[in-house]
Amino acid sequence: MLRKILLIATAALMIAGTAAAQDNMLDNPSFEDGFDPWTGYGTATLSIDNERAYEGSASLRAVVAEAGANFWDSGIQYKPEGLSFDAGTLHTWAFFAQSDPPVEINIKPEKAADPWTGYGAKVVNLTADWMEYWVEYTPDEDVSPASLTLHVAFEPSTIWLDHVRWYHGEYVSGELQTNVEPQGKAAAVWGSLKAR
Numbered sequence: 001m002l003r004k005i006l007l008i009a010t011a012a013l014m015i016a017g018t019a020a021a022q023d024n025m026l027d028n029p030s031f032e033d034g035f036d037p038w039t040g041y042g043t044a045t046l047s048i049d050n051e052r053a054y055e056g057s058a059s060l061r062a063v064v065a066e067a068g069a070n071f072w073d074s075g076i077q078y079k080p081e082g083l084s085f086d087a088g089t090l091h092t093w094a095f096f097a098q099s100d101p102p103v104e105i106n107i108k109p110e111k112a113a114d115p116w117t118g119y120g121a122k123v124v125n126l127t128a129d130w131m132e133y134w135v136e137y138t139p140d141e142d143v144s145p146a147s148l149t150l151h152v153a154f155e156p157s158t159i160w161l162d163h164v165r166w167y168h169g170e171y172v173s174g175e176l177q178t179n180v181e182p183q184g185k186a187a188a189v190w191g192s193l194k195a196r
Contacts, residue, residue, distance in 0.1 A: 022092075022167045026078065029164045030056045042074025044152055054096040054130045054162035055176060061160050064103075068153030071106055076161070079112050079147035085119065085139045092171045093148055094134035095164040099126035103157040105150050107135050112147035119143070126159060134171045 028034070031048055040046040043065035053059045062076050085091060093109055108121040120137030148166060152159060165174055 022165065022169060022172050024165045024167055026164055026166045027080075030054075030162055031058045031060045032056050035060050037078065037080040039077050039079070040075070041077065042068060042153055044074040044076055046076065049160060052160055056162075059160045059162040061158060062152065064152050064155075064157050064159065066153075067155050071104075071154045072151040074151070074153035076150040076152060076159070077112075077147050078164075078166075079145065079149075082144075083112070083146045083148075084142060084144035085109065085137075085146045086168075087139050087142045089168055090136060090138045090170060091119075091166070091168060092134060092136050093120075093164075093166045094132060094171060094174050096130050096132050096162050096174070097126050097159060098128055098130050099157050099159045100128060101155075101157060102127045103152075103159070104154040105152050105159065106154075107133060108149045108151060109135065109137055110147055110149050111143050112145040117143070126157075130162070132163075132174055136171055 027037070030053070035046055035048060038046060038060060040062055045063045045065070047061050047063075049059050049061040050057060052061075060076075064074055068074055091109065093107070097105075103126050104123055105126060106121060106123050108118045110119065110121070111117040119139050120135035122135055124133045126133075163174055163176070
């Protein structure tokens, strides 16, 4: 009996630790209050879409009017004053996105000044369905000013973002419970303990 109690307590601490490790450092991550401080540059024009959302009732819509000579010629950025990355700290940037038509984007947490050093940058393919995309990165020095940048000048498209998270620690799925099978992580842990 004592063993079961210890296992349950350990599982509860692991679940609580995972939740605490993902404190979102972004303001307004689901765009319910507009899109400030997000900005678009190049041919990317930003607006709020109140008819399409992964979470809540709004999402960020970016219309990319044309492809650029370089994929970084247009972008979507989160770079409020004072944004920085901490040296030696694992950061995760995760978000849900979809596009019409399907299109590539480049996810690039970066120094927001020359030489625009990237951290964990990668190209992903957006589709017509809401999917989660993420990067993990650990800077080897403090980075300031910093920016969370999406390069979007691969092709003309409309891109939607929602449920954006940026936190210290490893990637943990941000899928909402209404969109997943009922056997979540906590239920699976409890079921395995109960069976012992």
